[in-house]
Amino acid sequence: MTAPESGSPDGAWRDITPPAARRMLVAAAAAFAGRGYHATTTRDIAAQASMSPAAVYIHYRSKEDLLFQVSRIGHAASLDVLTSATGPDPAARMASAVSAFASWHAEHHTTARVVQYELGALTPEHLAEVVVLRKRIGATVRRMIRDGVEAGAFHVPDVPGAALAVLSLCVDVARWYRPAGRRSPADIGALHADLVLRMLGCDPGPGNAEGPPGVAGRPLREQV
Amino acid sequence: MTAPESGSPDGAWRDITPPAARRMLVAAAAAFAGRGYHATTTRDIAAQASMSPAAVYIHYRSKEDLLFQVSRIGHAASLDVLTSATGPDPAARMASAVSAFASWHAEHHTTARVVQYELGALTPEHLAEVVVLRKRIGATVRRMIRDGVEAGAFHVPDVPGAALAVLSLCVDVARWYRPAGRRSPADIGALHADLVLRMLGCDPGPGNAEGPPGVAGRPLREQV
């Protein structure tokens, strides 16, 4: 339901067809996330993939093409995570979506950093392609909030503003998350789902406000 | 009260002593924010400040020193904005602080981008110096939330988690804000103050949930 994320540690890269090309993409994603696109050299990427510097150009047209592939696949994966959320009512769907989206940004924080912070290094053509996916992400969140408002579950005066805030909350996870930190991606998902429901003026279920840490007011199937 | 921000368009740079050094700092902040540290050349900065490439090294030891000055001054300014918030009770103080902090990240989005997204380009020594200020920012927000919880104004199960979310919301403004956008920095401040109070389980004043867009439940002195 949530894309081919759970089978291998590499996640969405698994169907990049020549194994060398996949290793190079993974190496590039890690390097771009860790040091930034401009601080990463093609020699770094090749070395991380145990290949010669020239091998990059067999599978990719340029260093920027490598960035574009990481960004494109990452955007598609995060959009898929967001749209795959289900639930019996608008509040449950929103909680499920936020939980999955926020925890994706933690779990895949390397890819997510490239997705969120390296847009400026794309060519205008590649940027335009990725912006289509970004607009779809924004529209999805706005639609979910509007659904909740129309169903009487949410009470927000400014739907686009609230959508901006929900995305901010989730996206920013990629900036501060460290794998060695105290919170697991699942914890982060649950915490954010709870905070978002409060933010949207969702009438709290029993125990929502004072419940145990890391547990949202409504049960989330994908949390344990 | 809110630092020397309101007098000149340059804000916090105004007391950098040789005018040429100040022009260079401003140029560097703009360039680092727009293209990123590693994509910016010392020639870019010098040209923007209408000087020769060599002039950079009269006032600064290196390109990284320029980054450090922007980061240090920016961190100090944002911490000052946060700690200058006042109010008759914890909720009003929090609303005032969030409003000021979020709108600072919009108003000074160029500096804020350097502050938030270029930490990795600092030397370990310079990073350590700036991390001291960052920790103070986090501690300030945690303290404000704890104060509200102890006063019975806020209802949050996880104070550090909530602080993380409040900072996320404000900091992420620097990522998406565009001066040409529909929302003014003041709008953004008011919107975020409102959302944060809801997130913290603040007992809403009359009209908080359904009030007109951009107006928080409690009056904020610096909003108009």
Added chain:
DNA sequence: CTCAGGGCTAAGCGTGCGCTTAGCCTGCGA
């Protein structure tokens, strides 16, 4: 066995980077 073709490497090209050097110009105290 032959040999074509693709994955891959060693070597290197041209460029633009951060930073340095040598020296010019201006303002000012004596």
Added chain:
DNA sequence: TCGCAGGCTAAGCGCACGCTTAGCCCTGAG
């Protein structure tokens, strides 16, 4: 009037970058 300190520039050094070229090696069809 002189000397000189310091802000500033023209020129350029050495290096590491993105990317290309020429050719090697391995596999597999005929």
